[in-house]
Amino acid sequence: MSFTILGTGKAVPEYVMTNDELSTMVETSDEWIRTRTGIEERRVCKSETLTDLTVTAAKAALEDAGITAAGLDLIICSTMRGENITPSQGCMIQKELGADCPAFDVNAACSGFIYALDIADGYFVRKKVKHVLIVSMDNLSNITDWTDRSTCVLFGDGGAAAVLGEGDDLLSINITAKGDDRVLIIPHGSNSSPFYEHEEKKAVLHMMGNEVYKFAVKAMADGITKSVQDAGLALSDVDCVIPHQANIRIINASAKNLDIDREKFFCNVQHYGNTSSGSVPLALDEASHSGFIKKGDIIAMCAFGAGLTTGSCVIRWNK
Ligand code: UT7
Numbered sequence: 001m002s003f004t005i006l007g008t009g010k011a012v013p014e015y016v017m018t019n020d021e022l023s024t025m026v027e028t029s030d031e032w033i034r035t036r037t038g039i040e041e042r043r044v045c046k047s048e049t050l051t052d053l054t055v056t057a058a059k060a061a062l063e064d065a066g067i068t069a070a071g072l073d074l075i076i077c078s079t080m081r082g083e084n085i086t087p088s089q090g091c092m093i094q095k096e097l098g099a100d101c102p103a104f105d106v107n108a109a110c111s112g113f114i115y116a117l118d119i120a121d122g123y124f125v126r127k128k129v130k131h132v133l134i135v136s137m138d139n140l141s142n143i144t145d146w147t148d149r150s151t152c153v154l155f156g157d158g159g160a161a162a163v164l165g166e167g168d169d170l171l172s173i174n175i176t177a178k179g180d181d182r183v184l185i186i187p188h189g190s191n192s193s194p195f196y197e198h199e200e201k202k203a204v205l206h207m208m209g210n211e212v213y214k215f216a217v218k219a220m221a222d223g224i225t226k227s228v229q230d231a232g233l234a235l236s237d238v239d240c241v242i243p244h245q246a247n248i249r250i251i252n253a254s255a256k257n258l259d260i261d262r263e264k265f266f267c268n269v270q271h272y273g274n275t276s277s278g279s280v281p282l283a284l285d286e287a288s289h290s291g292f293i294k295k296g297d298i299i300a301m302c303a304f305g306a307g308l309t310t311g312s313c314v315i316r317w318n319k
Contacts, residue, residue, distance in 0.1 A: 002124045003132070004167025004318050006067070008285040009060020011053040011137070012043040012158035012272065019153070026149035033153045038248025042156025042273035050083045050139045055096040057161040058135050062097075065131075065163035072163075073129035075103035076119060078112025078136040078277045080186065080306075081143065093135055109184075110244050111175065111303040112136050112277030113162075114311025118173050120164055135161040138276035143186050145204035154246070155205070159278020160285040171298075172230035173313035174223060183211040184306040212304075216246065219304040220254035223312030228300060231314040235260055238314075240293050244303035245269035245279040254302075266292050276305065293317050 018041045019030035033039055045053075054077060062069060075090045075097075082089030082105055090103030108115035113136040123129045137159030146152050189203030220243060228235055241264055243251050248269055255262040266287040275282055280303050287293045295317060302312040 002121050002168060002170045003164040004169040005162050005315065006165045007061050007063070007065025007163045007319070008160055008281060008288055009057050009062070009064055010158070010160040010282050010285040011056035011060070012282070013045040013048045013053065015044050015046045016041050017044045022153055025146060026152060028149045028153055036249070037154060038267070038269050039153065039273045040270045043158050044141045045139055045157045050079070050089065050137060051092045051096065053139075053157070053159065054089060054093050054135045054137045054161070057137065057159060058093055058097060058133055061133065061161035061163045065165070067131055067163060069097035069099040071131050072099045072101045072133050074101055074120070074123055074132045075099060076116045076132065076134050077103070077105045078108065078116045078134065079105055080107055080109055080112075080138055080276060089137075093133075108175070108277075108305070108309045108311065109307055110246070110274070110276045110279060110305025111307070111309040111311035113280045114173065114301060114303050114313055115175050115309070117170070117313060118175050118311070121170055121173060124164070124166060130166055132164045133161060134164065134281070135159070136277040136281045138278055140205070140276055143203060143205055145202070150209060151205050151207050154274050156273035156275050158272055158275045158282055160281035162281055162284070167318065169316040169318050171233070171314040171316060172227045174227050174230065174311070176310045178308045180308045183208040183215070184308070186306070213247070213250065215308055216250045216304045217253045217257065219310040220250065220302050221257040223302045223310050224254070224258055224300045227312040227314045233298065233314065237298050238264065238300045239297035240287065240299045241265045242280055242283045242287060242299060242301040244305070245272065245283055246274045279303070288317075288319065295319060
C-alpha cells in the first residue's frame with residue numbers, strides 16, 4: 001500500500017516577463033529564445049515571497065483534495081532555497097496553514113518533486129501517515145545572473161503542491177544522483193566568518209548549458225524507460241508524460257528517442273520557463289485541471305537537474 005494523488009494546486013507570481021522585455025536587458029531576442037528553448041514568457045516575483053507562493057499552492061491542493069490542514073501527517077517542501085536558512089520552508093508552510101505535523105525540506109534541484117514523492121512513499125509503506133502534503137517551489141529570479149544571457153532567459157518563478165493519500169497508484173519510482181558541481185552550480189552568498197580562508201563565489205546560477213542538455217536527453221529516456229519497465233508496463237501503455245519543463249527541444253528529443261507520441265507530452269514551458277523543482281508538479285496540476293489527463297491514465301513523470309539528479313516515476317491517475 002503506498003499512495004494516490006488526491007489533489008494538486010499551483011501558485012505563480014503575477015508579473016509576466018516576456019522575451020521582448022528580456023531583450024531590453026541583455027543581448028538576446030524573442031526569436032532566439034523561442035527557437036532554442038520554446039519559452040515565450042516567464043513569471044517573476046515582485047511583491048510575492050516564496051512563503052506566499054508555497055502557502056497559496058498548498059491551500060489550493062488541500063481544497064482540490066477535499067481535506068483540511070488538520071488532516072495532514074507530514075509536509076515535505078522541495079526547494080533549492082527556502083525563505084530562510086532555518087526554519088525550513090516546510091515549517092513556514094506548516095505555520096501558515098496551522099497544521100500540526102512534522103515538516104522538512106528536501107533539495108534535489110529540478111528533480112525535487114520526484115525525490116519528495118519517493119520519500120513520501122516510504123512513510124506510506126511504513127504506515128506512518130495517511131495524508132502527506134508536498135510543495136515544490138523555487139524562486140530562481142533571486143539567484144539568477146540577470147546580466148548573463150545564456151542563463152537568465154531560461155528560468156522563472158513558481159511551482160505547485162500535491163496532497164497524497166493512501167492508495168496503490170504509485171506503480172514505480174526511481175531517483176538517481178551523480179555528484180557534479182561543474183556543469184550546474186549556485187554557490188552560497190556571503191560567509192560571515194572572519195576566519196574563512198576560501199574565495200567567495202557569486203551567489204548566482206552558473207551553468208554549462210550544452211553539458212546539461214546532453215545529460216538531460218539521456219536522463220529522460222533512461223528514466224522513463226526504467227520506470228515503465230519497473231511498473232511492468234510497455235512504453236505503449238503510457239497515456240501521458242509529464243516531463244521537466246526546461247527546454248522544448250529536450251522534450252521533443254525525448255519523445256523521439258522513446259518513440260512515444262509527442263502529443264502525449266504535456267508542455268507549459270512556453271508560459272513559465274524552467275521553474276526548477278516547481279516544474280513537474282506545475283505541469284501535472286495544469287494537465288489535471290485542463291483535462292489533458294483523465295481518470296485511469298498511466299502517467300510517466302521525469303525530471304533532471306543540478307546535483308546532478310534525476311527522478312522518474314509511473315503513476316495511475318485516479319482523480
Ligand atoms: O533544469 C536543468 C537546467 N538546465 C537546462 O535544462 C539547460 C539545458 N541546456 C539547454 O537548454 C541549451 O543548451 C541552452 C538553451 C542553454 C543553449 O542552447 P544551445 O542551442 O545549446 O546554444 P549554445 O549554448 O550552443 O549557444 C549558441 C549561440 C552562442 O553563440 P555563438 O558562440 O554560436 O556565436 C551563444 O553565445 O547562441 C548564443 N546565445 C544566445 N544568443 C542570443 C546563448 N544565449 C543566447 C541568448 N540570446 N539568450
